[in-house]
Amino acid sequence: MATRLAKLAGHHVTGLDTGYFKDCGPAVKAETLPDVQIVRDVRDVTPHDLEDxxxxxxxxxxSNDPMGELNPILTQEINLxxxxxxxxxxxxxxxxxxxxASSCSLYGAAGGEAALNETAPLQPVSAYAVSKAxxxxxxxxxxxxxxxxxxMRNATAYGVGPRPRFDLVVNNLIGWAYTAGRIMVMSDGTPWRPLVHIEDIAHAALCAAAAPRDSVHGQAFNIGAADANYQVRDIAGMVAQAFPHAELxxxxxxxxxxxxxxxxFDKALTGLPGFTPQWTLERGVAESAAWVRAKGLADAAxxxxxxxxxxxxxxxxxAGLLDGELRAPAAA
Ligand SMILES: NC(=O)c1ccc[n+]([C@@H]2O[C@H](COP(=O)([O-])OP(=O)(O)OC[C@H]3O[C@@H](n4cnc5c(N)ncnc54)[C@H](O)[C@@H]3O)[C@@H](O)[C@H]2O)c1
Incomplete structure (x- = not known):
């Protein structure tokens, strides 16, 4: 997503990624691919990769808590x-x-009584959030x-990117609503989640890259729209409106x-020159709902x-394509 916006803005984009998910989701459109792609693990990057x-x-x-729990040490090695x-x-x-790309999850166990700004203490409760902090x-x-x-302390993302994810709360509920006709919330629905569309994250990243040094040097910004905090039961309710036949x-x-x-989210809205979030959750739910319907997505998929x-x-x-360190085994 950031690649497409950066190219549209006239930047030359080099991607650097292991490609863990390159075969996931539908075929990626050329406009979202970088001009140059380096297949490299961040644990192996050298200055040569970043010349010019x-x-x-x-x-x-x-990129999330479950992967962090898969192997907390590995999460530290890669993310930190x-x-x-x-x-x-x-x-x-x-x-x-x-x-x-940091995360609002580093606020962790804050409770939800007051909306936190960037000076709030970091209280990460997962290996993933600890790695970001x-x-x-x-x-x-x-x-x-x-x-x-x-x-960029990004809120939890929603939306349909080049390689969509359905392990994030909004898309996950949409996936179940469409495929199983059921919207299941396992918690009591009260936890608060800040949410943001992936295109707004991408836009904010470009603004952070282009901002005058004095506005952003060493600064943290919560990334999301002004009023983008939701309780999980409200997210589920919005998904239910998009799928009226699904049982909540x-x-x-x-x-x-x-x-x-x-x-x-006030600091980014005023402190990141040019950043104006474009998406509402309602529009994002409609986008993802239209996407799953257009693809006729089966639950198995x-x-x-x-x-x-x-x-x-x-x-x-x-399958032996990656070892326990998430590295491709050396060819014999
Ligand atoms: N999606 C969200 O809700 C969200 C919220 C806050 C922050 N973030 C952060 O934003 C970033 C992108 O998130 P996403 O949703 O696009 O995740 P993603 O899983 O879709 O993409 C992560 C990419 O990182 C690559 N990668 C993983 N380990 C690597 C390694 N060792 N070396 C090189 N590349 C490696 C993967 O191949 C993948 O392409 C992550 O750092 C994530 O923690 C995401």
Whole structure:
């Protein structure tokens, strides 16, 4: 998504990724592919990879809690160690702007009583969130006159990207509503979640890359629309409106959820020049609902490795395509 917007803005884009999910989802359109693609693990990046680069948008990593629990040490190695490695390579290559895809999940167990701004204490409750919090701290220590890290504390994403994910709350509920005619919320529905459309994340990243140094140097920004905090039961209710024949059930089986937080998005709305979120959740639900209907998605597909990141990694390991370190085994 960021690639498409960056190319539209006239930038030359180099992608760097292991390609764990390259075969997932439908075929990717050419407009969303980088001009140059480097297939590389962030744990192996060198300054040579980043020569002649003006800004790094660092999004690569294990991207949710379940993947973090798969192997917490690996999550640290990739999300913290890999981030530091890319940042060191960027510094050595003379790249001055480093936009890091952090996460609102680092506010963790905040409760949800008050909307948190960027000065709130970090209380991560998962290996994934810890890795994001520690990466921010490490990058802050690297900031200097020639190197400006910027932390995008993204809300949970929704929307249909080039390689859609159905392991995120909005799309997941939509997938079940469409394929099984059932919208199941296992918690009591009260936890708060800040949400953001993936296109708004991409737009914010480009604004953070282009912003004057003084506005963003070493700064964290919560990324989302002004009023983008929802309780899970409200998200489910909105999905139910898009699928009127689906049955909505809030089971309460898992009770509350320690991951409950509301976030204040004002700083990015005023401090990231040019950033104006374009999406509402209602529009995003309609977009994803139209997408699953157009694809005629079967439950076997929607709940498979094609759209669930953890399942794809497990499949690649079971098939011997990746080892326990998530590296391709060396050719014999
Ligand atoms: N999606 C969200 O709700 C959300 C919210 C907050 C933050 N973020 C962050 O934004 C970033 C992108 O999220 P996404 O939803 O696009 O996730 P994604 O899983 O779709 O994409 C992550 C990419 O990172 C690559 N990758 C993973 N490990 C790598 C490694 N060791 N070396 C090189 N590449 C590697 C994968 O191949 C994949 O292409 C992640 O860092 C994620 O933590 C996402």
């Amino acid at each position: 680069v003006d800004a790094v948008l660092h999004f690569a990593g294990l 160690g890999g981030t530091v490695r890319v940042a060191q390579a960027a510094k050595a290559a003379g790249v001055s702007r480093f936009v890091f 520690e990466a921010e701290i490490a990058l802050t220590e690297m900031a200097d006159a020639d190197f400006s890290p910027v932390f 059930e809030i089971t309460g089986q898992t009770g509350g959820d320690p991951r409950s937080y509301r976030v204040n 929607f709940d498979s490795r094609l759209f669930i990141r953890l399942k794809q990694l497990k499949h690649a390991m079971d």
